[in-house]
Amino acid sequence: xxxxxxxxxxxxxxxxxxxxxxxxxxxxxxxxxxxxxxxxxxxxxxxxxxxxxxxxxxxxxxxxxxxxxxxxxxxxxxxxxxxxxxxxxxxxxxxxxxxxxxxxxx
Amino acid sequence: xxxxxxxxxxxxxxxxxxxxxxxxxxxxxxxxxxxxxxxxxxxxxxxxxxxxxxxxxxxxxxxxxxxxxxxxxxxxxxxxxxxxxxxxxxxxxxxxxxxxxxxxxx
DNA sequence: TACACTAGGTTACGAATTGTAAGTTAAAGA
DNA sequence: TCTTTAACTTACAATTCGTAACCTAGTGTA
Numbered sequence: 523x524x525x526x527x528x529x530x531x532x533x534x535x536x537x538x539x540x541x542x543x544x545x546x547x548x549x550x551x552x553x554x555x556x557x558x559x560x561x562x563x564x565x566x567x568x569x570x571x572x573x574x575x576x577x578x579x580x581x582x583x584x585x586x587x588x589x590x591x592x593x594x595x596x597x598x599x600x601x602x603x604x605x606x607x608x609x610x611x612x613x614x615x616x617x618x619x620x621x622x623x624x625x626x627x628x
Numbered sequence: 629x630x631x632x633x634x635x636x637x638x639x640x641x642x643x644x645x646x647x648x649x650x651x652x653x654x655x656x657x658x659x660x661x662x663x664x665x666x667x668x669x670x671x672x673x674x675x676x677x678x679x680x681x682x683x684x685x686x687x688x689x690x691x692x693x694x695x696x697x698x699x700x701x702x703x704x705x706x707x708x709x710x711x712x713x714x715x716x717x718x719x720x721x722x723x724x725x726x727x728x729x730x731x732x733x734x
Numbered sequence: 735t736a737c738a739c740t741a742g743g744t745t746a747c748g749a750a751t752t753g754t755a756a757g758t759t760a761a762a763g764a
Numbered sequence: 765t766c767t768t769t770a771a772c773t774t775a776c777a778a779t780t781c782g783t784a785a786c787c788t789a790g791t792g793t794a
Contacts, residue, residue: 528652528655529722529725529726530731531725531726531729531730531731532721532722532725532726532729533652534725534729534731535721535722535724535725535729536651536652536655536721539646539651539721540645540646540647540648540650540651541646542646544646545642545645545646546634546639546642546646549634549642604728607724607727607728608724610720610723610724611717611720611721611724613720614716614717614719614720615638615641615642615645615717616635616638616641617716618641618713618714618716618717619635619637619638619640619641620635620637620638621713622710622713623637623638623640623641624637625636625637625640
């Protein structure tokens with residue numbers, strides 16, 4: 523009848539983090555600022571989706587986009603303080619995966 | 629050229645956790661065993677997807693499905709030890725969301 | 735005997751999201 | 765003028781998701 527409601531901020535966090543690629547993208551950027559093309563190669567993600575996700579995370583102020591006016595132009599993406607604050611979440615997932623996840627070949 | 633490869637176990641963890649609904653589902657079950665219909669109401673998820681995700685998490689041994697032979701039959705889902713081990717991940721997300729997430733109305 | 739009720743699903747199908755591959759843009763070097 | 769490069773866009777096909785209707789036992793009711 524009366525459903526215990528989930529905190530909207532927690533829900534929003536999950537919405538961001540569970541959006542395909544986002545967590546991996548943040549994980550990748552924990553190593554420091556990186557260029558569009560570097561991220562693309564590392565994650566093996568399509569440019570269409572990568573651009574979309576980078577914009578989403580920029581809007582959420584999890585990362586910052588910097589234009590470096592070389593030629594051709596280079597764009598660097600880096601985590602904001604809010605973004606780096608996600609490190610403990612990623613650490614917890616890493617811990618869990620090393621404790622419990624097994625890889626099965628099929 | 630040579631991309632620093634991401635640990636396959638970590639990748640698998642992300643694959644499971646980032647699959648839409650899964651994290652919320654696990655969060656919900658941290659409160660203890662729950663029936664199919666209860667989960668459905670709480671999360672406001674469609675039965676098609678709920679069934680699919682419960683099967684996935686059961687396959688991953690994150691949760692356990694128990695048939696209670698009443699009439700009509702009742703099914704209870706509960707986290708396994710592997711499932712409960714995800715609590716720190718959820719706690720970390722909760723912490724981050726309370727520290728950093730703001731809700732914007734649009 | 736027939737009918738309805740209930741929990742936990744399945745099924746069909748349209749809508750939304752994702753991946754793929756090709757094209758765009760602007761500056762500079764050949 | 766033509767080519768190259770980084771960082772995107774665009775068009776479109778393949779997946780995945782949400783919605784609503786339907787299915788299946790095992791009762792209880794008429």
